[in-house]
Amino acid sequence: MEQEVRQALETVRTALQADGGDVELVEVTEDNVVRVRLTGACHSCPMASITLQETVARYLKEQVPQVADVEAV
Numbered sequence: 001m002e003q004e005v006r007q008a009l010e011t012v013r014t015a016l017q018a019d020g021g022d023v024e025l026v027e028v029t030e031d032n033v034v035r036v037r038l039t040g041a042c043h044s045c046p047m048a049s050i051t052l053q054e055t056v057a058r059y060l061k062e063q064v065p066q067v068a069d070v071e072a073v
Helices: 002-018 047-063
Strands: 021-028 034-042 069-072
Touching: 002 021, 002 034, 002 047, 034 047, 047 069
Parallel strands: 034 069
Antiparallel strands: 021 034
């Protein structure tokens, strides 16, 4: 599952990088929670939590249905 998450993040990363941000995978837990770190412009953006849920989490859950949740660390 981790490889599938990494591949999906590559697609999301392109959109974030267009705005000066990025996302990196920290871990996939045993209970299928994906932990990511928003970096670049996303790190300090007041909209980071919305980006996480509406862009990153939504796309990951669509592409990798086993993902239970997505958390920022």
